[in-house]
Amino acid sequence: MGLFDQIINAIDNSNQQGNAGQLGNILNTVQQVSNSTGTDPSTIQSALGIVGNYVRSALQEKQATEGNEAAQSVVNQFGGTSPNPQAVNSLFAPFLQQQLAQTVAQRTGLNAGIVQQLLPILVPVVLNLLKSGAHSQNPQAGGNPVLNSFLDSDRDGDVDIMDAIQLASRYLGR
Numbered sequence: 507m508g509l510f511d512q513i514i515n516a517i518d519n520s521n522q523q524g525n526a527g528q529l530g531n532i533l534n535t536v537q538q539v540s541n542s543t544g545t546d547p548s549t550i551q552s553a554l555g556i557v558g559n560y561v562r563s564a565l566q567e568k569q570a571t572e573g574n575e576a577a578q579s580v581v582n583q584f585g586g587t588s589p590n591p592q593a594v595n596s597l598f599a600p601f602l603q604q605q606l607a608q609t610v611a612q613r614t615g616l617n618a619g620i621v622q623q624l625l626p627i628l629v630p631v632v633l634n635l636l637k638s639g640a641h642s643q644n645p646q647a648g649g650n651p652v653l654n655s656f657l658d659s660d661r662d663g664d665v666d667i668m669d670a671i672q673l674a675s676r677y678l679g680r
Contacts, residue, residue, distance in 0.1 A: 512655040516638040524638030524652070533675055535587040535631050539624060549614050551671050553621065556610045557628045558656075564597040566657055577657070578640065578650055585637035589626040593633060635671075 516524030536554065540547040569577040584593035594603060603625060611618035639652025 509652070509655045512652045513635065513638050516652055521642055522638065522650075522652075523640045523642050528634065528638055531587045532631055532634055532671070535627065536671060539627055543616070543620060543624070545616065549616065552614050553610045553616060553624070554628055554632060554671055556613055557606065557625070558632045560602070560606050560609075561597060561629060561632045562656060565653075568597075569657060575646065578646060578653060581633050581636045581650070581653055582640060582646065584630055585633035585635075586630045587634060588630065590630045591626040593629045594625045597629065 513524060513529070516522040517526055517529065536547060536550050539545075540550045543550070565577045565580065568580060580596055584590055584596060586593075598606065603622065607618045607621040607625065610616060610621040614621075616624075636650070636653045636656055639650040639654075641649070
């Protein structure tokens with residue numbers, strides 16, 4: 507099952523944190539970033555997709571070295587729609603932050619300095635999307651299907667944040 511299917515299942519499951527309001531807040535944040543930078547929303551979605559790939563690698567490493575609970579803890583602690591530099595610092599060393607900004611700039615045409623400033627917004631948004639699968643009563647409990655799908659334990663590569671954001675937009679009729 508794809509990432510977006512897992513997100514929709516989380517929205518439909520009262521035992522998981524996902525809801526249409528959370529998805530709406532994520533889309534609103536993407537629109538606000540787009541407006542504040544004077545950039546097309548599709549460019550910001552592309553940037554989110556690239557950031558998502560880096561977040562996936564960082565969370566996979568955390569999962570491999572510290573376990574599933576550590577990856578879920580990062581998602582729970584830093585997932586949101588408010589800027590949070592700690593979210594970026596918790597996942598990426600400074601040189602990786604610069605590399606990420608350069609990659610986003612090269613692939614989207616955004617200025618690398620602007621991308622660097624956007625990372626404290628984009629990283630929590632990706633984590634917030636992953637948070638939708640966490641258990642509503644006990645977020646640290648294992649079995650977050652959205653996070654598991656994102657980390658793609660079978661390594662088939664069928665995961666993309668940009669696609670999930672675009673599908674969420676269609677799902678909410680935006």
